[in-house]
Amino acid sequence: MTLMNRRTFLLPLFLSLALTACSDAKQGTDAPAGGSAAQERPPTPVSIVTMEKGDFPITRILPGRAAAFQETGIRPRVTGAIREIAFKEGSAVKAGDLLFQIEDDTYSAALAEARASVAKAEASIPSAQANLARYERLVNSGATQIEFENARVTLLQAEADVAQAKAALRTAEINLDLTKIRAPFDGVTSISNVSIGNIVTANQTDALTTLRQLDPIYIDLTESSTNLLELRTAMASGRLTGDPSEAEMTLKLEDGTIYPHTGKLDMSEMAVSETTGTYQIRAVFPNPDEIILPGMYVRAEVTLGTEAGYLIPQRAATRNARGELSAKFATNDNKVETRVFPVSQVSGNNWLVTDGVAEGDRLIVDGFQWIGDGATVAPVEATVNENGLVVTAPTDAAAEPAAQ
Incomplete structure (x- = not known):
């Protein structure tokens, strides 16, 4: 190989080695800076x-369900046909308002008969009184003691007949009045279960309608027995101040809105359920706008007291x-x-x-x-x-x- 050929072969090799050395030097210069940055992560x-x-405040969130303050099924106390339905279904009524009218013709006749019986019984009273007075005067001058006693018994029987007739009269008056079925308290009626002309019987099982008092309204809450024990321990140690019986309660309704009125504890069940391990608390809330209806689910926040x-x-x-x-x-x-x-x-x-x-x-x-x-x-x-x-x-x- 000639000298010229050797130079031609070695020159590219030297250039390649030089470029490689420069690249390694550059990487060596940059590597420490990159490693230091990786180690210094910002907070x-x-x-x-x-x-x-x-x-x-110490609070509890308790699930609850609304119940009517008063609720009763309206049932007849006398038998007869429904003549009139005097209320609008689902409307508010006042105590004493007429709800149903039962046919009262037979009860009116029974009342008239009872009045006649009273008059008849009372008519025998004067004669019996006069007869007793006469035998009382003659008991020692011709009349015997037996005749006198008989006259006195006759008067007593007449007076008893009057009392019996008056009791029957009172019964007839009550029965006639019971043909008018009235609301026992202020409330809201449900759907009527009978129509005009239906025969109803005294004290039947099926209610004619249901009356509910919605203002105020009860909220039945449940609490675990474990939380009850913790509460008593906190009160005994003095950590919790305040009287839980005076605790204020707020409600969150099913749609998440906060109920505008606060309630108070009404009673606590003095027994724990054997199946669920919970006990029942009943609260009472004002419900003037009847926003809460019986059966609605709510969540109550109860403030039991304060702790530092x-x-x-x-x-x-x-x-x-x-x-x-x-x-x-x-x-x-x-x-x-x-x-x-x-x-x-x-x-x-x-x-x-x-x-x-x-x-x-x-x-x-x-x-x-x-x-x-x-x-x-x-x-x-x-x-x-x-x-x-x-x-x-x-x-x-x-x-x-x-x-x-």
């Missing part, structure tokens, strides 16, 4: 709420496998730590805890789902409104990154 922004101790502690919004808390409440906090050096609270109470949309929290601790309320214990965070001051939504303060949000 995760999270919304925090500063813990403040206070007295907060710290509020943890429900959105910021979770439950572990043992059912204990847990939440994440930001430490002084902005590290994440998880705290567990074995004991907690419901307070509106929050959990109330008494142990494991101190004044000024920073609770993470948003962004905690993607961070673990020990992670570095960038806290941003925020608040949680009554709907459970996190509201970040703009000034604090701007100042926090600057401080970092």
